[in-house]
Amino acid sequence: MTHDVSAAHGTHAHTHAHGGHGEAHQHGPGPDGLAEILDRDAELFASYLASVTARVAELAGDDVRHIVDLGAGSGTGTFALLKQFPDARVTAVDSSADMLEQLARAAAERDVTARVETVQADAGASLPGIDGADLVWASASLHHLDDPAAALAVIHGALRPGGHVAVAELDGMPRFLPDDVVPDRTGLEDRCRTALTALHAEQVPHLGADWGTLLAAAGLGVEYEHTEHLRLDASTPLPASAGLYAHRVLHRIRGAVEGRVDAADLAALDTLLDGGAQDVRHRDDLVVRSTRQLWIARRPADAGL
Ligand SMILES: C[S@@+](CC[C@H](N)C(=O)[O-])C[C@H]1O[C@@H](n2cnc3c(N)ncnc32)[C@H](O)[C@@H]1O
Known part of the structure; x- marks a missing residue:
């Protein structure tokens, strides 16, 4: 039709x-x-x-x-x-x-x-x-x-x-976070990426x-x-919109990895997205890769x- x-x-x-x-x-x-x-x-x-x-x-x-x-x-x-x-x-x-x-x-x-x-x-x-x-x-x-x-x-x-x-x-997905971005959650982005890779293998195998x-x-x-x-x-310098971009991507990643990473990692992601002091939209230590x-x-x- x-x-x-x-x-x-x-x-x-x-x-x-x-x-x-x-x-x-x-x-x-x-x-x-x-x-x-x-x-x-x-x-x-x-x-x-x-x-x-x-x-x-x-x-x-x-x-x-x-x-x-x-x-x-x-x-x-x-x-x-x-x-x-x-x-x-x-x-x-x-x-x-x-x-x-x-x-x-x-x-x-x-x-x-x-x-x-x-x-x-x-x-x-x-x-x-x-x-x-x-x-x-x-x-x-x-x-x-x-x-x-x-x-x-x-x-x-x-x-x-x-x-x-x-x-x-x-x-x-691009990467943004320094390894120690959330205390006690070293490797947060790597774990999300591993979870995403598994999801992509199922959903977008190509x-x-x-x-x-x-x-x-x-x-x-x-x-x-x-x-x-x-x-x-930050040496580039980082464009003002980088934080917003990181926020939108990490928000999407958070939805995708729910159930695939543990609750502490999800909670750590939330602290980066919730508008508080750690929110990626306010940080100057992002590295977009x-x-x-x-x-x-x-x-x-x-x-x-
Ligand atoms: C990740 S986006 C890329 C969009 C754009 N090319 C860019 O680089 O900004 C992938 C796009 O492919 C479209 N898409 C997915 N499957 C498709 C299909 N079978 N036929 C046509 N478009 C498709 C999606 O709707 C989406 O807009």
């Missing part, structure tokens, strides 16, 4: 909804706070995002007119790419109507509505109505899809011969996959691969001829 969600939500972007099982992956900007985390992440690591889109432009060239942002979320990649490629338009695809609604609102605020189309679809199954794209951008989204090989075949089919795909992934090998197996020639260890601390990976691959120019 298809329906047009743009009318229902009063947005001005051109939005199409397509069937599929993407509802199971829905993340909204609502209770789980993912959209805010994505926006804060893009803000904090803006220079990294700019360097990544610049690297994509070096390989894809200036003649990029149609970009697909696969699993676009709130639009962090869409807006960075519109900036990098001033002559391009972006089709933002996501399974979540809430995310696309938020993205359309942000596009209107930035006055780029005419350059953005939103499509609601399960990108692992198809990219409906899309072919001949110059560039597919997939940031922190491919690991959500059920079958990486099938998803990469869909991407291959959406690209023009010679078109590029950029896959940006991360090694899990997080941490070797996308270089998978891209090559899908007939997409890998031209670039890079791992970056991002780090922001995150590992990001990037692969850029190309559909062979003569493919399909």
Whole structure:
């Protein structure tokens, strides 16, 4: 079944909804706070995002007119790419109507509505109505899809011969805390991370996959691969929004690890989130760390001829 969600939500972007099982992956900007985390992440690591889109432009060239942002979320990649490629338009695809609604609102605020189309679809199954794209951008989204090989075949089919795909992934949730952040709870963040790794193995088993090998197996020639260890601390100096970002991420982690770490660790996490003296929003000893990976691959120019 298809329906047009743009009318229902009063947005001005051109939005199409397509069937599929993407509802199971829905993340909204609502209770789980993912959209805010994505926006804060893009803000904090803006220079990294700019360097990544610049690297994509070096390989894809200036003649990029149609970009697909696969699993676009709130639009962090869409807006960075519109900036990098001033002559391009972006089709933002996501399974979540809430995310696309938020993205359309942000596009209107930035006055780029005419350059953005939103499509609601399960990108692992198809990219409906899309072919001949110059560039597919997939940031922190491919690991959500059920079958990486099938998803990469869909991407291959959406690209023009010679078109590029950029896959940006991360090694899990960022880290923030000094080891002794809560007295008697040394290793709190490590234990949360271990619990999260177990959860991810069940829920998003393709997080941490070797996308270089998978891209090559899908007939997409890998031209670039890079791992970056991002780090922001008080010497940087730490942007004011880092505390808020840490709060939103740790709040999400707290929800995820409940029942997987002991009660004392949960209580320690609460002291970092409750608005009191230890709250991460007030601390000056946070160290934001995150590992990001990037692969850029190309559909062979003569493919399909
Ligand atoms: C972690 S967010 C990344 C968002 C954005 N690319 C970024 O880097 O800020 C993952 C996004 O993938 C979307 N997603 C998950 N499964 C999907 C699917 N099967 N088809 C399309 N989008 C999907 C989610 O709704 C979410 O917006």
